[in-house]
Amino acid sequence: MCLAVPGEIIKIYPDGYQADVNIMGNVKRVSIFLTPEAKVGDRVMVHAGQAISVIEREEAEAIEKLWEELLRHGND
Amino acid sequence: MATTKEQEYFSRLVEQLQRMTQRPVKIMEVCGTHTMAIAAAGIRQILPPEVELVSGPGCPVCVTADMDIDAFLDLATREDVTIATYGDMLRVPGTEGSLADIRAQGGRVQVVYSATEALQLARENPDREVVFLAVGFETTAPATAHALTVAQAEKINNFSIFNLHKMVPPALRALLADEETAVDGFILPGHVSAIIGEEPYRFVAEEFGRPGVIAGFEPVEIMAALVQLVTLLNRREARITNLYRHVVRPEGNRTALALLERVFQPANAIWRGLGEIPDSGLKLREELFPYDAEVKFGVTRKPVAKRTACRCGDVLKGLIKPPACPLFARKCTPEQPQGPCMVSAEGTCAAYYHYHRRDSDG
Numbered sequence: 001m002c003l004a005v006p007g008e009i010i011k012i013y014p015d016g017y018q019a020d021v022n023i024m025g026n027v028k029r030v031s032i033f034l035t036p037e038a039k040v041g042d043r044v045m046v047h048a049g050q051a052i053s054v055i056e057r058e059e060a061e062a063i064e065k066l067w068e069e070l071l072r073h074g075n076d
Numbered sequence: 077m078a079t080t081k082e083q084e085y086f087s088r089l090v091e092q093l094q095r096m097t098q099r100p101v102k103i104m105e106v107c108g109t110h111t112m113a114i115a116a117a118g119i120r121q122i123l124p125p126e127v128e129l130v131s132g133p134g135c136p137v138c139v140t141a142d143m144d145i146d147a148f149l150d151l152a153t154r155e156d157v158t159i160a161t162y163g164d165m166l167r168v169p170g171t172e173g174s175l176a177d178i179r180a181q182g183g184r185v186q187v188v189y190s191a192t193e194a195l196q197l198a199r200e201n202p203d204r205e206v207v208f209l210a211v212g213f214e215t216t217a218p219a220t221a222h223a224l225t226v227a228q229a230e231k232i233n234n235f236s237i238f239n240l241h242k243m244v245p246p247a248l249r250a251l252l253a254d255e256e257t258a259v260d261g262f263i264l265p266g267h268v269s270a271i272i273g274e275e276p277y278r279f280v281a282e283e284f285g286r287p288g289v290i291a292g293f294e295p296v297e298i299m300a301a302l303v304q305l306v307t308l309l310n311r312r313e314a315r316i317t318n319l320y321r322h323v324v325r326p327e328g329n330r331t332a333l334a335l336l337e338r339v340f341q342p343a344n345a346i347w348r349g350l351g352e353i354p355d356s357g358l359k360l361r362e363e364l365f366p367y368d369a370e371v372k373f374g375v376t377r378k379p380v381a382k383r384t385a386c387r388c389g390d391v392l393k394g395l396i397k398p399p400a401c402p403l404f405a406r407k408c409t410p411e412q413p414q415g416p417c418m419v420s421a422e423g424t425c426a427a428y429y430h431y432h433r434r435d436s437d438g
């Protein structure tokens with residue numbers, strides 16, 4: 001029920017509330033009402049026809065660092 | 077679908093967990109999507125024996141109370157009503173059959189993928205009363221709220237919702253207050269958190285002294301959450317960590333929260349297994365009562381006598397695992413579900429049925 005899938009915004013409609021999102025090769029029209037900051041090229045998490053979060057590129061890239069840290073800390 | 081790099085980290089984190097686990101710990105996950113991901117990746121089977129991973133009340137369909145199920149089934153039998161529902165609800169058994177049965181007997185039940193689609197159904201069928209079964213946690217509720225504000229602005233008066241929305245943090249509080257449950261730490265739901273942020277979980281650490289980790293849904297992300305939880309437990313450090321930072325902002329999604337605030341107010345709600353939990357429901361605000369199917373159609377709820385030996389309620393509290401239910405995989409299967417925990421694809425019983433029926437550990 002809380003499943004959300006990532007996709008890339010390829011077009012925003014003139015009303016500003018809807019966008020075409022490429023989700024693993026399938027283009028879906030989704031509401032971006034909840035993510036007004038979303039721009040073309042952004043990746044978003046889509047749940048039940050709505051983008052619920054814009055994926056932060058820097059944080060996504062930093063995740064391996066987080067895992068490395070976890071691997072180190074456990075050795076205490 | 078994990079990348080080689082992710083698989084590598086996954087294995088290293090598994091080893092790490094094995095090395096660092098010092099005593100038995102019970103970790104609960106409270107999101108149906110985690111339940112499925114854990115079962116699909118076979119995570120339970122590779123954990124050190126001291127780490128017990130249980131599922132909590134994370135499946136919105138599963139936590140729906142029998143009373144509520146009977147009430148919407150009742151609505152579905154009305155001549156003028158078309159029920160718009162997520163597919164998951166279709167086969168949930170009530171006292172007398174399910175929505176699927178009602179549909180087979182000529183009742184109007186339509187599966188939709190979003191609240192917006194349900195609203196569209198109302199627009200296209202002005203002579204029908206379209207009732208959307210609004211089920212789901214904080215992840216899903218903003219979409220309902222959005223559809224309602226659109227209905228209000230466009231004066232679409234043949235649209236209403238049967239409101240089953242619930243909130244996760246109050247359920248965690250109820251679980252923590254219940255000594256029977258005895259959970260050491262939580263894997264917190266990633267997409268609920270994308271909406272509500274980190275703050276609403278603070279009490280888990282501060283009042284109950286338990287750690288919680290907000291986690292994504294890839295096997296490696298779940299394993300990372302477990303390593304983090306055991307690290308915190310070893311250090312006897314209770315705090316909330318966010319390991320899903322690229323999706324979850326500390327403050328959550330402000331637009332969604334403002335919308336929820338505008339449309340809903342907290343109210344008590346009844347959960348299967350957990351009973352009535354204070355302020356765990358999302359009631360419509362008074363100006364939106366015309367869109368509340370309960371008000372509109374004068375729905376009354378009747379207490380429901382326990383019908384079967386279904387132990388879905390105990391499963392939802394993490395007290396038993398599905399194989400401990402006498403009906404599991406015998407009378408109760410995904411084809412013939414006896415309880416909602418087997419109906420919903422993300423129900424714990426369904427996850428066990430599909431992925432580890434043959435396990436001896438149960």
Ligand code: SF4
Pocket residue numbers: 385386387388389391398401402403404405408409413414415416417418419425
């Ligand atoms: S196996 Fe079926 S009957 Fe048993 S608890 Fe799960 S849903 Fe209920």
